[in-house]
Amino acid sequence: xxxxxxxxxxxxxxxxxxxxxxxxxxxxxxxxxxxxxxxxxxxxxxxxxxxxxxxxxxxxxxxxxxxxxxxxxxxxxxxxxxxxxxxxxxxxxxxxxxxxxxxxxxxxxxxxxxxxxxxxxxxxxxxxxxxxxxxxxxxxxxxxxxxxxxxxxxxxxxxxxxxxxxxxxxxxxxxxxxxxxxxxxxxxxxxxxxxxxxxxxxxxxxxxxxxxxxxxxxxxxxxxxxxxxxxxxxxxxxxxxxxxxxxxxxxxxxxxxxxxxxxxxxxxxxxxxxxxxxxxxxxxxxxxxxxxxxxxxxxxxxxxxxxxxxxxxxxxxxxxxxxxxxxxxxxxxxxxxxxxxxxxxxxxxxxxxxxxxxxxxxxxxxxxxxxxxxxxxxxxxxxx
Numbered sequence: 001x002x003x004x005x006x007x008x009x010x011x012x013x014x015x016x017x018x019x020x021x022x023x024x025x026x027x028x029x030x031x032x033x034x035x036x037x038x039x040x041x042x043x044x045x046x047x048x049x050x051x052x053x054x055x056x057x058x059x060x061x062x063x064x065x066x067x068x069x070x071x072x073x074x075x076x077x078x079x080x081x082x083x084x085x086x087x088x089x090x091x092x093x094x095x096x097x098x099x100x101x102x103x104x105x106x107x108x109x110x111x112x113x114x115x116x117x118x119x120x121x122x123x124x125x126x127x128x129x130x131x132x133x134x135x136x137x138x139x140x141x142x143x144x145x146x147x148x149x150x151x152x153x154x155x156x157x158x159x160x161x162x163x164x165x166x167x168x169x170x171x172x173x174x175x176x177x178x179x180x181x182x183x184x185x186x187x188x189x190x191x192x193x194x195x196x197x198x199x200x201x202x203x204x205x206x207x208x209x210x211x212x213x214x215x216x217x218x219x220x221x222x223x224x225x226x227x228x229x230x231x232x233x234x235x236x237x238x239x240x241x242x243x244x245x246x247x248x249x250x251x252x253x254x255x256x257x258x259x260x261x262x263x264x265x266x267x268x269x270x271x272x273x274x275x276x277x278x279x280x281x282x283x284x285x286x287x288x289x290x291x292x293x294x295x296x297x298x299x300x301x302x303x304x305x306x307x308x309x310x311x312x313x314x315x316x317x318x319x320x321x322x323x324x325x326x327x328x329x330x331x332x333x334x335x336x337x338x339x340x341x342x343x344x345x346x347x348x349x350x351x352x353x354x355x356x357x358x359x360x361x362x363x364x365x366x367x368x369x370x371x372x373x374x375x376x377x378x379x380x381x382x383x384x
Contacts, residue, residue, distance in 0.1 A: 043079030074104030084138030125168035132161035163191035228279030245346025250312035259298035344378035
């Protein structure tokens, strides 16, 4: 014997979904780029309306109530599928929304209008389970981003989908295409209980996922130069500060020539443009093992790992030559900029990153003194 009647469970599910929608909107306000939260909350609104209309259908099994329920459910579940896709790809898919709605409405409203309400509920349950499985797939494909919450969300959507499959299976086994009332069996009760628990779990994990993303964003901001998008000095030392540099590792330090004059004559916006352009040039053709960073001001560093002798000088010359060949348009004026570079490699015995960086920096200032727009190799190489 159930301690709580079916309508009370429907009410609990509706209230739970409403609270979750409000919570997701509040979380979206704290981080606007996570628009999947807003899309998900938008999907919960028609679901809540559909739940309460279905409650009316349970009491008064009028076809209009059933059809309204079907339409609202498919709008809601299709939107939640879209939210999962948006989480993974950062894109809003109108095609998925329309596909989910049209397939679901065709599978349920059509049979209901023809008088086969049992068949309509079978179609309703099967399409809802499919949409939930597709939603679970979107989060599963994103699991590398935050494994713990995404595994949980995937599992809960899958479990909820299975509960709807059970509802359809019981109706199919019963074999009645015409019911004349709302389905009433153990699978319906089980599915409702799973939906309430799943709603709570998915909501909690979605909020955890939101916090996970915020923390990841803060970590990324802490190691990234906001102007160029390159790593900053702190990140460079975190990566290489503890490593010993052998002869197959090199550091190139670049400094844009007469950068202060660019700022003074053309303004800081022009200087920022030059910095961004050089950052892009420096990133061209890099291997996955190479690292580029902005050390500060107009100074940049490139770390080459597992490189052949002489390659560091070749890379520095390529960057220097390519940047000198660029024409920067500022206020209809053509500006040509150059860069100087200092190159240093590790030694056979091995030395620390800090020492290699200092050697490259000294070579850079030699290049500056020798006329700029040139590459110099650290002098200590000849003594080791």
